[in-house]
Amino acid sequence: MSRHEPEEITEIRRAVRSLCDGFPGDYWRAKDAVRAYPAEFVDALTKAGFLAALIPVEHGGSGLSLEAACVIMEEIQASGCNGSSAHAQMYIMNTLLRYGSEAQKAAYLPRIASGELRLQAFGVSEPTSGTDTLSLKTRAVRDGDEYVITGQKIWTSRAEHSDLMLLLARTTPREDVASKTEGLSIFLVDMQAALACGMSVKPIRTMMNHSSCEVFFDDLRIPASALVGEEGKGFRYILSGMNAERILIAAECIGDAKWFIEKATGYAKDRSVFARPIGQNQGVQFPIARCYAQMRAAELMVYHAARVYDEGGNPGEEANMAKLLASEASWAAADMCVQTFGGFGFAEEYDVERKFREARLYTVAPISTNLILSYLAEHVLGLPRSY
Numbered sequence: 001m002s003r004h005e006p007e008e009i010t011e012i013r014r015a016v017r018s019l020c021d022g023f024p025g026d027y028w029r030a031k032d033a034v035r036a037y038p039a040e041f042v043d044a045l046t047k048a049g050f051l052a053a054l055i056p057v058e059h060g061g062s063g064l065s066l067e068a069a070c071v072i073m074e075e076i077q078a079s080g081c082n083g084s085s086a087h088a089q090m091y092i093m094n095t096l097l098r099y100g101s102e103a104q105k106a107a108y109l110p111r112i113a114s115g116e117l118r119l120q121a122f123g124v125s126e127p128t129s130g131t132d133t134l135s136l137k138t139r140a141v142r143d144g145d146e147y148v149i150t151g152q153k154i155w156t157s158r159a160e161h162s163d164l165m166l167l168l169a170r171t172t173p174r175e176d177v178a179s180k181t182e183g184l185s186i187f188l189v190d191m192q193a194a195l196a197c198g199m200s201v202k203p204i205r206t207m208m209n210h211s212s213c214e215v216f217f218d219d220l221r222i223p224a225s226a227l228v229g230e231e232g233k234g235f236r237y238i239l240s241g242m243n244a245e246r247i248l249i250a251a252e253c254i255g256d257a258k259w260f261i262e263k264a265t266g267y268a269k270d271r272s273v274f275a276r277p278i279g280q281n282q283g284v285q286f287p288i289a290r291c292y293a294q295m296r297a298a299e300l301m302v303y304h305a306a307r308v309y310d311e312g313g314n315p316g317e318e319a320n321m322a323k324l325l326a327s328e329a330s331w332a333a334a335d336m337c338v339q340t341f342g343g344f345g346f347a348e349e350y351d352v353e354r355k356f357r358e359a360r361l362y363t364v365a366p367i368s369t370n371l372i373l374s375y376l377a378e379h380v381l382g383l384p385r386s387y
Contacts, residue, residue, distance in 0.1 A: 012068055013075050019048055020079035025351040028082060032209045032354055037161045042086045045076075046115035051086055054093045059105060060113035066244060067306040070251035077255025078262075080351055082358060084210055087252065088120045088158060091245035092166050095186060099229035099237045104188060108164065120162035121191065123153040123215055124238065131371055133168070133235065134180045138217060140169035140187065142224065142231075147171075147187065149198075149220040155365070159201045159213040165189040168238060171231050186234040187226045194220055208357045243315050245366055246323040250302045253326035256359045257295040260333035263352060264288050264340040284340060291333040298325035317380050324372045327362040334359040 023041050031038050045051050053069045055061020069090050076083040089112070096104065096119070111117040129135040138151025149169055159165065165188075172183030195201070198220030204212040229237055265288055268279030278284045302325075305318035334356045338345035345352045363369050377383040 009068060009071055012071050015048070016050065016072050016075035017079055019044055019050075020076060020081045023081055025080055025349075028080070028354065029348055029351070035205065035209050035211075037158075037211055038082070038085045039161070041081065042118075042161075043115065045086055049113075051089045051115075052113035054090060054097065055109050055113045056097070059109035061109065065306070065310045066247060067303060067310055070248060070302065070306050073248050074251040074255035074258075077252045078258040079255075080259055080355070082209070083252050083255075084157070084358070084361075086120070087248060088122055089118065091241060091248050092119055092122050094244040095166060095228065095237050095241040096188065098240060099186070099233075100188070101228075103225075104228065108188070112164075117163040118158075118161065119164040119166070120158035121156055121165035121215075123156050123159075123165050123167040123189075125155045126152060127154045127214075131367065133238075134174070134184075136168065136170060136184070138167075138169045140171050140185060142171070143221075145224050146221045147224060147226070149187075149217040149222065151217050153215040153217075155204075156201075156213050156215045158211045159191070159215050160203065161211060163191055165191055165194075165215075166228070168234050171234075177232070181235045183232050184234040185231050186228040186237050187222060188228055189222055189226060194222065197221060208354075208361060210358075210361070239316075242367075243309060243319040246319040247302065247305045247309060247315070249362060249366060250298070250305070250319075250322040250326035253323075253330035253359070253362050254295060254299045254302055256330040256355065257291065257298070257326070257333040259355060260330075260337040260352075260359075261288060261292050261295060263350075264291075264333075264337040267344075268340055278340075287336045287339065291329070291336045294329045294332055298322070298329040301325050317376070320367075320372045320375050323362075323367065324369060327369070330359045331363055 049062050050072050052061035053064040053072055057063040073083045073087055073090065108117065112119050124133060126136050126138065128137060138149065138153065140147040140149045151169065167187045167189050168184055169187065170183055171185040174180060174183060177183040198218045200216045202214045204214060206212050268284050268288065269277055271278050302322040305315050305322040308315040308318050337352055338356055341350060341352055344350055374386050378385050
């Protein structure tokens with residue numbers, strides 16, 4: 001079920017799959033049962049260099065393309081593993097790479113590439129603003145050589161397991177800027193130092209093991225050197241990173257869809273009812289075949305978006321369509337797989353119910369389907385703004 005692709009990409013697939021073979025279903029079921037972070041898996045990905053894929057060679061990384069990074073994340077999901085435990089390090093990296101100072105890159109990138117530091121937390125969403133990022137209320141006020149941060153973030157996944165957080169905060173009140181997209185800034189926060197002087201983290205238990213958290217800032221002081229790029233330009237910076245995020249998440253969805261389709265196909269061949277394999281029945285065949293066609297179409301969009309990104313274009317349209325189509329293909333395949341398995345689809349030992357819960361997230365986050373449709377309507381089709 002792979003596209004025609006260069007041998008080096010195929011070799012990345014083989015290497016990722018080989019690593020993932022060491023983390024079978026029982027590993028993930030054990031973590032899921034107690035909502036534990038898969039530290040061993042993340043460490044193995046780091047040691048193999050996969051999480052440093054986008055870091056330039058001169059900073060200790062692999063210097064690979066976004067397309068290659070997509071292949072890594074796709075294969076993690078297609079193997080039955082869960083890339084959400086580590087994927088943020090891929091897409092957060094873009095903001096630091098593109099807008100960080102040379103001093104910041106030299107100080108952090110080699111240590112991230114080696115695994116000494118984890119860059120896994122992305123503080124953007126807030127309880128009162130949700131996906132209305134321009135209305136966020138977390139403030140960062142300059143005070144000499146420091147910024148003082150007050151506010152709250154929610155759905156900051158992996159905050160308990162990250163050394164660094166990329167934080168978006170308002171540095172100029174919204175009423176004092178000419179454009180509502182101005183006045184937001186990005187900071188690279190040292191989590192361990194912050195936990196000792198004004199930041200606190202509260203885990204949120206969810207339907208999947210996603211290590212989600214609330215993060216509270218109570219007059220947290222950070223050095224002014226933590227500012228990434230120019231003050232007030234943070235929203236523009238994260239927009240670029242969000243394109244990479246959506247493409248990478250879409251690649252994960254393709255991997256999930258492939259896992260569900262392979263799982264359902266194998267079960268339909270082996271499971272016999274009324275003295276015949278259930279896969280002989282068109283009522284079972286057709287949903288699997290339809291999901292396969294839907295997945296392949298979405299796959300083409302995902303890797304087209306990655307190539308536009310790698311070539312230096314602005315893939316806003318492509319990234320959003322890739323995320324939309326891939327997340328819907330993944331969810332359709334998840335539903336089909338449960339239906340194919342019947343009652344056994346709800347049994348933990350088959351991993352279908354775990355992957356089903358994990359796949360449900362991606363039509364909601366990191367951006368909802370409705371917001372993608374609003375983007376396409378307004379920015380691609382030229383329809384009036386709806387919000």
